[in-house]
Amino acid sequence: MSVGLLLVAWELYANYSGIKPTILPAPSRVFEQATLNREALIDNAVPTIRATLIGFACSLGAAFALSMLVDFFQPLRRALFPVFIVSQTLPLVAIAPLVVLWFGFGLTPKIMLVALVTFFPMLVALVQGYEATEVEIGQMLRAMGAGRWRVFVLARLPSALPYFFAGLRISITYAVVGAIFAEYAGAAKGLGIYMLNAKNNFRPDLVLAAVGVSAALTLILFGLTALLQRLAMPWERIGRQPAGKGPGR
Amino acid sequence: MSRLELRHVRKAFGGLDVLADISLSVGAGEFVSILGPSGAGKSTLFQLLTGAEHGEGEMLFDGMPLDDHGRHFAFMPQRDALMPWRRILDNTTLGLEVQGVRRQVARARVVPLLAEFGLAGFERHFPAQLSGGMRQRAALLRTVVQERDMLLLDEPFGALDALTRAAMQRWLEQMWRHHRWTALLITHDVREAVFLSDRIYVLSARPARVLREITVPLPRPRDPTGAAAQQAGALEAEILDILLNPQPSKGHDHD
Numbered sequence A: 001m002s003v004g005l006l007l008v009a010w011e012l013y014a015n016y017s018g019i020k021p022t023i024l025p026a027p028s029r030v031f032e033q034a035t036l037n038r039e040a041l042i043d044n045a046v047p048t049i050r051a052t053l054i055g056f057a058c059s060l061g062a063a064f065a066l067s068m069l070v071d072f073f074q075p076l077r078r079a080l081f082p083v084f085i086v087s088q089t090l091p092l093v094a095i096a097p098l099v100v101l102w103f104g105f106g107l108t109p110k111i112m113l114v115a116l117v118t119f120f121p122m123l124v125a126l127v128q129g130y131e132a133t134e135v136e137i138g139q140m141l142r143a144m145g146a147g148r149w150r151v152f153v154l155a156r157l158p159s160a161l162p163y164f165f166a167g168l169r170i171s172i173t174y175a176v177v178g179a180i181f182a183e184y185a186g187a188a189k190g191l192g193i194y195m196l197n198a199k200n201n202f203r204p205d206l207v208l209a210a211v212g213v214s215a216a217l218t219l220i221l222f223g224l225t226a227l228l229q230r231l232a233m234p235w236e237r238i239g240r241q242p243a244g245k246g247p248g249r
Numbered sequence B: 001m002s003r004l005e006l007r008h009v010r011k012a013f014g015g016l017d018v019l020a021d022i023s024l025s026v027g028a029g030e031f032v033s034i035l036g037p038s039g040a041g042k043s044t045l046f047q048l049l050t051g052a053e054h055g056e057g058e059m060l061f062d063g064m065p066l067d068d069h070g071r072h073f074a075f076m077p078q079r080d081a082l083m084p085w086r087r088i089l090d091n092t093t094l095g096l097e098v099q100g101v102r103r104q105v106a107r108a109r110v111v112p113l114l115a116e117f118g119l120a121g122f123e124r125h126f127p128a129q130l131s132g133g134m135r136q137r138a139a140l141l142r143t144v145v146q147e148r149d150m151l152l153l154d155e156p157f158g159a160l161d162a163l164t165r166a167a168m169q170r171w172l173e174q175m176w177r178h179h180r181w182t183a184l185l186i187t188h189d190v191r192e193a194v195f196l197s198d199r200i201y202v203l204s205a206r207p208a209r210v211l212r213e214i215t216v217p218l219p220r221p222r223d224p225t226g227a228a229a230q231q232a233g234a235l236e237a238e239i240l241d242i243l244l245n246p247q248p249s250k251g252h253d254h255d
């Protein structure tokens, strides 16, 4: 709705203010050009999607393994977290060209950058999630005779799920941005390099078309995580409904 | 013959003395309550028994020192500690699952008890879909199916409204008469302690020591309306007086 209003205002401004389409094209023109160039756009979106998904999967795996390690050996946390925090403050603008310089124009540097920007949020989400486990549940499990591993699997892991999905939703948007940034710094194909080329050819309409594609991509991934959460945490959804459906007593 | 016996148990957290001197015993098939003000250290005592914390003094079970290996207790924590992500059936079988009992077998043990615990028809529900009283009964079911030597109940009805609590107390008294569990109950509800217990240990405020050991002479089944109700009322008044004026400790030394 608000997006629609914005587009209408933009369309009117671009058509009636006398601004040149090479500066600010109307959305209708962007859409038209996007349709005309859809093959090129799709062709360039595929590597971006691939880099996003592979990079994100790598970072998820690493974050999960490390979160467990940190949960079992608390001292590690104090030792490692400063390093990770520093890794988050590195400016992407400076790092992206360096990584490309070191690892070439292929998939590797993109995966690395996506992993770099998403790893820490996921790690923090997981570690915080484990800590959110109700103290009483842990105590009760130990009194039942459960060891640390059982407590982790039965209580700490499920307790972390809401945090995990909150982290997932944030990181997935970072992931797309990270991939595009990496391509911007140098790539054979990808939405990032497509935007760069379009800009250099004075085609803001094509830049915006690529932006539209990346926005759609982000939205789809975001929606997928929300869907995944609904499937993985049925009690969240059902729990909010009153218990009226159950048989009476 | 007492099953659980504590002799001069003490516990401090850092510099904070929580348990000053606790001696008590619980006999086989006996329902014993620990009654004390909030913050006295009642839950801490259960932490010592379940091995979550370590203190000083002697803790014996059937005459043998308690260690971390002998699992004598089924413990119900102060909050119900139901897992929101597990359905009621899977919450109640949790203890058996941890013991390594196969799921089918565990369920077969729990299912016949669901009706008695007022949970029939709700086994597929999540805890968030249950009322407070039902959650407590589910937590209690999870505790008793473990078939340990003794129940440790930490304020099982503390979070309930007065009406539900009264109903739950009657229900538990009735359940206890059927099953004759050996049970140690923590509460700060004087009426609850008198209504449910064979004996009551009254604790002081922190650092906790035993102010008085009281045997409840009321006949069972306990009837909150009958002839014994007056006797119960007098006992409640006496205990309240001990709790509110703890200094002139008349009945000290009960070893």
Ligand SMILES: Nc1ncnc2c1ncn2[C@@H]1O[C@H](COP(=O)(O)OP(=O)(O)OP(=O)(O)O)[C@@H](O)[C@H]1O
Binding pocket: B013, B016, B018, B036, B037, B038, B039, B040, B041, B042, B043, B044, B045, B078, B188, B206
């Ligand atoms: N792990 C701990 N570390 C430090 N202090 C603790 C710890 N556990 C409990 N305490 C302290 O011990 C005291 C007694 O706590 P405890 O939970 O045993 O009280 P309680 O009698 O169960 O109270 P309530 O009736 O309100 O549940 C409190 O002052 C609390 O702050």
Ligand SMILES: [Mg+2]
Binding pocket: B042, B043, B044, B078, B154
């Ligand atoms: Mg307590």
